[in-house]
Amino acid sequence: MHLGYHYVRTGIAPGPACSPSRLRAHIVALKADGYEFLACREVSRRLRLGLPLPDKHATLSFDDGFADQYYTAFPILKEYGVPATFFYISCVLDGRTPPVIGLQILIDALGIVRLEKEIFPKVLVGTPYLDLLDERRYDASGRKMGDPQELRRVKWMFNHWPSQSFKRDILDEIFTTYIGEGSEERLCRERFMSEAHLREMHASGMEIGSHTVTHPAMNILGRAEIESELKDSRRRIERELGGTGIVSFAWPFGGRFRDVTRRLVGTYYETGWNYDSTLSHMPEAPYADLTDIPRMNENMFMRDAS
Template sequence: MSWINLAISILLVVVTGCAAAGIPSPEEISPLFVTATPTATPTPGPTPDGVLRIAHVPILMYHHIAAPPPGADRYRRDLSVPPERFESHLQYLHEQGYTTISLRDLIYHLTRGTPLPPKPIVLTFDDGYADQHENAFPLLKKYGFRATFFIITDFITEEYPDYMTWAQLKEMVEAGMEIGSHSRNHPDLSGKPLDYLVWQALGSKEAIEYYLDVTPRFISWPSGHYDDQAIAVFRSAHFWGGVTTHQGTEQRSDRLFELQRIRIRGKHTASDLNILLHLDW
């Protein structure tokens, strides 16, 4: 086991042991120095069979499912897909024979060769906005589709306006939706110290476990920012993979924490979606 893996393992133990009293801030986690010889601890999840697999599976990335509010800036307009346009996307996918799968399904396929259905697709939603529950969730149920929602856990716990509640997320979990981490507070996770990354990984993971009684296995890197150390920490926290903002559909078994997605913008119609799904990424 490398030094970084040893340090991560120790920090995970420290932070987990403090969970009953609340997860500490990075400043409260002291530097640790050890000389004992470590032993590897297996990570729960699918055991890779060693075969390199590449699958072209589109992962769509949504944010707001709502019309942009009056006076919205260009960023908000770009992130906002009106409900009727979102439904046209789902109707297109349904008519074209796409089957929604979970990220877990994709990981099992990449690591173990578990078969996927014809025309698989993954639907993801970042940030945990309230309009995702209000507008996207009913339409997903209408078409019998599943999706993964990546939430910013501190925003949910602190009841930020315009974000979902834990009760709403629980309802979605019970309906078969998957919940993943989008960190505690949406920072840039590249170039950060080890203890801070552990705080982000375990803090978001334990909040989801506590409030929803499910274990998140996937991270959506905030604003697409991450590095090798961030990947190492989330992997050691028993996450199975991560999604990026890198455009494309090529998913690789040797890059489980760098899954590609297709960004869906507010202006994209069903015809645009058809073009995006047929590009030679």
């Protein structure tokens, strides 16, 4: 059983969220059913050495590095003595928001209507991306199904089409012009775990893994960009943790990936962990490809837990 989490909080979150009570319910239920909790690196170690895994074993992993993972999830995990893995986006260490999260911050701060109708038409003028915001030209209703209808067009256009460098330029312009100088770094520090948080969790037995440098849509990147996202994230996090090797990687966005991309993940990491928001049960052979180990959206497990 491999469960993937994002935000851990009570109430509304800007992305996939698990309440603290539901996280507790997951842990209690799995313990009661005889599951042994392992960090992703321990699964990797046993597979690599040919050591047996418990018939019933579970991993809990948390993507992106949001601050509530430290303030809310971490104390619960310590309370129950459960190891877990936290997949971190390394650009945050330099005060830069990953574009996918930067967009969400802008939606929260400026509103989706203003972004779609006023701001993006200005900053995207002369680019093909502007056409993707035109509902007469592009139907986005079937995209980003986990999001409200009014968010799907903007999220699909911004997160899955432009290059990361182009997104970075657009974010810089919008943050500076519409929110204020220095606003991005301030908001980034508020929303994500800090270096000190990572070191504390690592020292307590939690695993810190890589979730790339900037959380790109991997299938639109060239080989050099993919390698940079993989190796630079690993090196940056290893430096913060005093040289501890980072062996586990989580795919941004999840989905199906090209063979060449999976091979590159295998070059830099022992295991790659996917995230399937629709997976309702674990497949019979989850370790058939160690660069593409499936995780369930935690919301699909014990769906009646609040």
